[in-house]
């Protein structure tokens with residue numbers, strides 16, 4: 362994966378404080394996970410707890426990050442804006458861009474307090490994706506290698522924003538509904554990867570990147586997470602879908618490039 366120079370998003374908010382967040386892929390250390398299964402098991406759940414009264418990040422200044430990890434997130438975010446902006450234009454609509462908030466440890470969100478242990482999540486109340494970058498080191502330990510694994514996660518969270526714009530974000534507490542919503546987000550992440558392979562964007566993707574997206578989708582399948590944490594695999598407890606389902610959903614979007622396949 363190559364990153365071309367280009368515009369900055371203008372929607373990236375940096376609450377990390379104190380000298381950036383280090384490099385993706387190098388151990389930031391320190392974060393001991395109590396609940397590895399929480400990763401991706403909770404990325405939409407915070408919204409179910411009801412909205413806190415936190416101010417939306419709209420009144421915060423967006424930044425152009427000067428560290429490598431921040432710049433990487435910025436480039437992926439720009440590429441989601443390019444792709445979804447174009448797809449919305451083609452259907453005669455305007456894409457409302459989400460914010461991405463980088464934070465360390467704890468942060469206030471429109472959906473209550475965000476915590477690193479939750480993993481990345483999307484809050485529809487303030488239309489923002491929240492990322493604690495230490496997550497990406499965990500992702501690597503979970504077997505999802507490569508920069509594109511990170512891009513896939515960001516694309517998945519942005520997909521929840523697209524679902525929100527389309528009125529498709531289920532607030533149901535049922536696991537079956539949750540799995541359906543999450544697999545649709547994986548499919549939409551695949552749509553993004555398909556279009557991000559164009560010539561124009563800020564990212565230059567290759568086949569190895571797509572492989573790394575597939576391995577990320579497999580690593581965060583509910584069955585893989587349950588097995589890794591020594592639990593029995595219980596399909597009825599799945600919230601995001603099995604590894605196989607997540608890979609298939611990503612690939613169906615990626616191979617077709619037509620977002621309608623994700624809505625059928």
Ligand SMILES: [Zn+2]
Nearest residue numbers: 404405543546
């Ligand atoms: Zn999700």
